[in-house]
Amino acid sequence: MNLKPNLRVEIAGIKMKxxxxxxxxxxxxxxxxxxxxxxxxxGAIVTKGVTLKKQTGNPGPRVYETPCGMLNSIGLQNKxxxxxxxxxLEFLKKFNVPVIVNVAGNTIEEYVAVVEQLSEKxxxxxxxxxxxxxNVKSGGLSFGLNVKSAIKLTSAVRKTTKLPLIVKxxxxxxNIDEIAKGVxxxxxxxxxxxxxxxxxxxxxxxxxxxxxxxxGGLSGPAIKPVAVGMVxxxxxxxxxxxxxxxGIMNCYDALEFFLAGAKAVAVGTANFIDPEATIxxxxxxxxxxxxxxxxxxxxxxxxxxx
Amino acid sequence: MAHVKAKILNKEQVAPxxxxxxxxxxxxxxxxxxxxxxxxxxxxxxxxxxxxxFSVYRQASKETFEILFQVVGKGTESLAEAEVNSYLDIxxxxxxxxxxxxxxxxxxxxxGGIGIAPLTFLAEKLYSTEIIFDMLxxxxxxxxxxxxSLQEKIADRIxxxxxxxxxxxxxxxxxxxxxxxxxxxxxxxxxxxGPEPMLKQVALIAKQNKVPCFISLExxxxxxxxxxxxxxxxxxxxxKRVCADGPVFDASEIIWD
Ligand SMILES: Cc1cc2nc3c(=O)[nH]c(=O)nc-3n(C[C@H](O)[C@H](O)[C@H](O)COP(=O)(O)OP(=O)(O)OC[C@H]3O[C@@H](n4cnc5c(N)ncnc54)[C@H](O)[C@@H]3O)c2cc1C
Ligand SMILES: Cc1cc2nc3c(=O)[nH]c(=O)nc-3n(C[C@H](O)[C@H](O)[C@H](O)COP(=O)(O)O)c2cc1C
Ligand code: FES
Numbered sequence: 197m198n199l200k201p202n203l204r205v206e207i208a209g210i211k212m213k214x215x216x217x218x219x220x221x222x223x224x225x226x227x228x229x230x231x232x233x234x235x236x237x238x239g240a241i242v243t244k245g246v247t248l249k250k251q252t253g254n255p256g257p258r259v260y261e262t263p264c265g266m267l268n269s270i271g272l273q274n275k276x277x278x279x280x281x282x283x284x285l286e287f288l289k290k291f292n293v294p295v296i297v298n299v300a301g302n303t304i305e306e307y308v309a310v311v312e313q314l315s316e317k318x319x320x321x322x323x324x325x326x327x328x329x330x331n332v333k334s335g336g337l338s339f340g341l342n343v344k345s346a347i348k349l350t351s352a353v354r355k356t357t358k359l360p361l362i363v364k365x366x367x368x369x370x371n372i373d374e375i376a377k378g379v380x381x382x383x384x385x386x387x388x389x390x391x392x393x394x395x396x397x398x399x400x401x402x403x404x405x406x407x408x409x410x411x412g413g414l415s416g417p418a419i420k421p422v423a424v425g426m427v428x429x430x431x432x433x434x435x436x437x438x439x440x441x442x443g444i445m446n447c448y449d450a451l452e453f454f455l456a457g458a459k460a461v462a463v464g465t466a467n468f469i470d471p472e473a474t475i476x477x478x479x480x481x482x483x484x485x486x487x488x489x490x491x492x493x494x495x496x497x498x499x500x501x502x
Numbered sequence: 503m504a505h506v507k508a509k510i511l512n513k514e515q516v517a518p519x520x521x522x523x524x525x526x527x528x529x530x531x532x533x534x535x536x537x538x539x540x541x542x543x544x545x546x547x548x549x550x551x552x553x554x555x556f557s558v559y560r561q562a563s564k565e566t567f568e569i570l571f572q573v574v575g576k577g578t579e580s581l582a583e584a585e586v587n588s589y590l591d592i593x594x595x596x597x598x599x600x601x602x603x604x605x606x607x608x609x610x611x612x613x614g615g616i617g618i619a620p621l622t623f624l625a626e627k628l629y630s631t632e633i634i635f636d637m638l639x640x641x642x643x644x645x646x647x648x649x650x651s652l653q654e655k656i657a658d659r660i661x662x663x664x665x666x667x668x669x670x671x672x673x674x675x676x677x678x679x680x681x682x683x684x685x686x687x688x689x690x691x692x693x694x695x696g697p698e699p700m701l702k703q704v705a706l707i708a709k710q711n712k713v714p715c716f717i718s719l720e721x722x723x724x725x726x727x728x729x730x731x732x733x734x735x736x737x738x739x740x741x742k743r744v745c746a747d748g749p750v751f752d753a754s755e756i757i758w759d
Contacts, residue, residue, distance in 0.1 A: 224729035228746070231503050231727070244731075252741060259722050259732035263549045266724060270731045273741060416551055468725040469543070469551055471505060471593065 201485035202492040203478070205239070207437050207460050208360035208385030210294050210322045212239035215493055216450075216478050219441045219464030220245055220298035220324060220364070221270065222415075225284035226291070232471035237478065240294040242462060243284060245326045247299075248306045250276035260397050260406035265418030265443070266465060267395050269409035272300055277310045285319050294321035296362065304352045315357040323359050325349065325384075328366030328391035340366035340391075346375050347382040354383035362386040362439065365430075367419075368394045372426055373433040380434045388439035388462065389430065390423045416465040417443040424452045431457025431498055445473070447480030457498040503596065503727070504529035507589040511566060516648040519573040520616070521582050522559070523590075524566050530594045531567040534558045536624035537599030537718055537750040540569065541726035543591035544577040544584075554578065555723050555745070557620035557695075558595060560652075570648075572616045596726055597749050600624050600693050600716055608634045610682070610689035611657070612704055614675040614696020615641060620718050621695055622653060629656040636660070636689070638682060640675030640696070644668030676703040683711055691716065694753075705753035715753040719744050 203214035217240040218226070225243050226235050235241060253273025260267045274280065280297075288295050297314050301307040307325065314320045327340030327349060339349045350363055363379040365372055367390040376387050392413025397406040405411075423442025431438055440458030444450050445466045453461045466473040481493065490496060508527035516522050525531075530540060541553040554577040559570040573582050584590065600620075602609075609628070611621045618639060628635045640663040641647045647662075647669055654660055662670025663678040671678050675696060688711065694704045695718040708715030721733040721744040728746030735744055736757040742748065 222725075222730060228725070228727045228729040232505055253731065253734070255736065256734050256741075257722050258734060259724050259730075261550055261552050261722075264551060266552060268724070268730070268732060273731050273734070465551070465724075468730060469553065470591075471725075471727065 199491065201482060201490060203482060203485075205460055205494060207439065208322065208362060210240060210296070210360050212294060212460065213237070214239045214478050214481070215454075215460035216474050216481070217296070217439065217460055217462040218242050218467065218474060219462040220326065222464040222467050225287060227284075227287055229467065229471055233475050235291040236293050238293050238474055239460060239478075240296050240321070241288065242296045242298055242324055243280075244274055245272045245298045245300040246274050246277050246280045246310060247272060247301055248277055248309050250274070250279070255408040257406065257408055258412075260412070262395070262397060262414065262418060265414050265416035267397055267407060267412035267414050268392070269407045269412035271409065277313050281313065281317060285317055289319050295319050296322040296324050298324045298326050298364070300326040304349055307349060308352055308356045311353050311356050311359075315359055320359065322362060323353070323357060324362040324364050324388060325353060326364050326391070328364050328368075340375070341369055343371065343374050343378045347378045350379045350382035350384050360385045362388050364388045364391055366391055367422060367426055373430055376430045376434050380436050384436060386437045386439060387430065387434065388441065390419070390426055390442045393419050393422060415442070417445055417449075419443050420449060420452070424456050427453055427458050428456040428500065444477070445469075447477060447484050450477055450481060451484065451496070454493065454496050455498070455500040459494070459497055503594065505591075505593045506530070508592050509589055510584055510586050513584065513586050516570070517646050520570065520646070520648055521573070522568055522570050523581075523584070524562060524568050525590065525592070526566050527592065528565045530558070530592065531561055532564050534561060534567060534595035534623075535599040536627050537620050538595040538597050539620075539749060540592050540594030541596060541723070542569075542581065544581045546591070548576070548580055550576055552724055553593070553726060554581070555596075555726055557718070558623050559619040560623055560626060570616065570619045570622075593726060597745055598747070600718075600750050602633070603691070606633050606691050608687065608689050609691045609693060611635060611637045612675060612679055612692055612694040612696070613637070613639050614700040617695030617697070617718070618648075618653075619695070621693065624693060625653060625656050634658050636682070636686070638663070638675055638678045640664070640678055640700075641669070642666075675700055676707070679704060679707055683707070689713060694718070701753070702758045705756065705758070708753060716750055717753045717756070718749045719751060719756070720749070
């Protein structure tokens with residue numbers, strides 16, 4: 197008889213019951229999903245990007261569906277770090293689950309100020325630096341496109357906090373491996389990839405873009421091969437753990453990421469389609485490992501046979 | 503709010519490109535209020551992934567509810583092909599519905615096109631109250647008009663308009679509303695659902711006539727439950743989520759483009 201496989205992982209010092217996290221911006225602060233699932237069962241909750249001051253976000257329409265994916269241009273709408281702490285973190289306190297806060301900003305000083313405030317809070321178990329939101333410059337994209345600025349930002353935040361530091365990279369660059377190496381050297385404890393891929397859709401009847409913001413970020417199954425490819429490439433360039441995401445809908449999708457070199461995975465767009473997607477994924481992973489007689493999820497990380 | 507598999511008990515084509523589905527689903531049928539909607543998976547295994555929102559059209563019994571939908575694209579095309587006795591994956595009931603204040607005595611329901619769906623549910627609820635209500639129903643042309651005998655049974659009076667004059671007033675719902683306000687006693691509240699340009703006009707007319715007005719808005723949605731911030735509309739209090747803060751809004755709150 198098989199023993200239950202071990203799903204526990206530790207990413208950058210964050211102890212997780214299993215390697216399944218939520219992708220920032222696709223899970224709110226968990227409140228809406230708590231109507232459907234027990235949040236405590238998740239490996240970790242990564243919250244929507246927060247900035248120093250409240251941000252209104254982009255005008256609508258903000259979403260457009262494409263074959264097997266969606267374009268969004270939310271533009272980091274959020275209530276600012278103070279309200280986030282008072283409301284969202286207060287809510288998340290009730291659950292026995294590591295909370296990782298996704299942070300964005302216009303300037304290094306803004307990132308640092310947000311991280312300082314979050315570092316004082318016990319519930320926060322890690323910071324994910326968003327240097328990759330394609331929908332607003334203030335998503336830090338300018339930091340994520342260039343090795344030097346990514347390093348500068350990471351170093352500044354590293355000096356600010358002892359919390360585990362994850363840097364979320366942009367796929368919209370040619371040298372993602374150089375940037376990954378750069379943030380590793382600058383003190384990042386892990387990287388997460390990928391954020392959405394810049395895209396556009398046009399209405400052939402009206403000749404107008406489908407999104408009010410003209411361009412947006414593509415997510416969902418359509419981007420999975422790009423994401424898996426990037427995880428694989430970067431896993432060979434760096435030694436810190438990788439959190440993989442991009443189009444994960446089920447266990448087989450997640451396995452591709454583990455095999456390519458991700459130590460944990462995050463579920464994004466799939467939450468919109470099935471609010472229980474994360475929980476089903478955890479169950480499916482356990483079942484897969486049991487059937488395959490693999491005792492520990494970590495045993496398959498990076499095991500793609502090339 | 504439930505996530506369920508609802509059995510399709512009946513499917514009926516009620517007009518060209520308009521279908522009615524009866525769904526067995528006690529969780530939603532017993533708890534939905536008028537104006538709320540359900541988020542339906544229309545395309546499992548197809549090349550599109552997101553759910554599609556549809557208003558609850560009727561609460562047929564404690565166990566069943568109906569949706570009325572118009573085929574406009576791939577999701578609704580696929581839904582129109584769904585087979586009786588198969589199951590639909592549904593989340594609902596979602597959003598905030600129409601609210602009736604205590605001093606409502608005479609209300610007016612204004613619907614444009616498929617906007618008839620949530621207003622029919624409201625009409626059925628109003629039927630069992632003391633509140634008097636009239637309905638204004640506008641459709642593109644007579645062919646598109648479904649059988650309104652249900653609505654005719656329950657509403658005190660119905661006025662129709664069609665773009666080509668094939669039924670009722672020749673013109674839009676907006677003209678019908680102007681006509682109505684000239685001829686009838688002012689309602690104390692207007693509830694409206696239909697295409698955005700119509701709602702914008704209705705909101706303006708209501709404001710000019712100092713009649714409180716509540717409208718059900720549409721926006722493209724991803725999650726349907728308030729998490730993704732896709733479905734926002736612009737209001738005097740900033741962006742609000744149509745799925746979770748609406749879909750019914752006080753019209754005076756909305757900032758139209
Ligand atoms: C709260 C709410 C309640 C609704 N209730 C009903 C209802 O009771 N009956 C009904 O027939 N329709 C209703 N709709 C509209 C319905 O959701 C859309 O018609 C449907 O999602 C289109 O899907 P599709 O795949 O067929 O179209 P697509 O192929 O995605 O698009 C075809 C066309 O429909 C437009 N469209 C896409 N999504 C929406 C949307 N959410 N609202 C309006 N237009 C859209 C697109 O811009 C495009 O022009 C409702 C929408 C909302 C937001
Ligand atoms: C609606 C939406 C909002 C998002 N908001 C953020 C965000 O605030 N910060 C961030 O780092 N990533 C954000 N993302 C990117 C996701 O976290 C994830 O990287 C991406 O969607 C790929 O995963 P998926 O294909 O599973 O959705 C957002 C994605 C979507 C679809
Ligand atoms: S559809 Fe996600 S917030 Fe409304």
